[in-house]
């Protein structure tokens with residue numbers, strides 16, 4: 001077994017029912033191929049352009065790849081993102097909701113959408129604050145006609161993630177969101193314990209970037 005295949009095998013043992021999103025940012029098509037050979041099909045990328053360079057070719061061979069955007073999205077790349085990704089996890093502001101709604105009308109595609117939550121209320125971080133999420137969700141649905149089915153977060157890196165993950169689980173229940181994306185290489189087990197339905201893992205699969 002390659003090391004990527006063996007790391008995937010180890011990870012799968014603690015997933016329970018959560019979906020493993022293999023975060024392939026900065027990784028070569030070669031490394032992604034190794035994961036594909038080990039039956040991984042769900043991938044996460046944080047830049048539209050990088051994903052556009054790598055995935056269309058891989059998709060010709062593996063049409064069942066599911067691609068998630070997990071990085072910040074500029075409004076001028078909304079259309080590219082809608083054309084390429086199956087899931088956009090970083091809906092984080094009204095202007096982007098408007099741009100995505102327009103791109104979806106123009107392309108006829110409708111990727112699944114999740115709202116990025118700034119769960120630690122960190123000033124430098126993108127995402128919607130927990131206390132603004134009801135209003136933002138209402139805006140996305142009522143003003144933009146978007147269907148939002150999930151929440152994602154990156155908790156503050158210098159704090160215990162557990163209370164933040166539990167807060168996310170509460171928000172997801174309150175808003176009846178079926179997808180809860182949280183947990184990375186360092187804390188995916190805690191996230192699953194707290195109710196994550198999808199974890200985003202890069203380093204623990206592909207090694208250090």
Ligand SMILES: *Cc1c(COP(=O)(O)O)cnc(C)c1O
Nearest residue numbers: 023046070184185200201202203
């Ligand atoms: C890079 C990244 C990950 C994966 O991080 P690892 O620590 O390598 O597992 C998860 N989520 C987001 C949003 C990322 O940018």
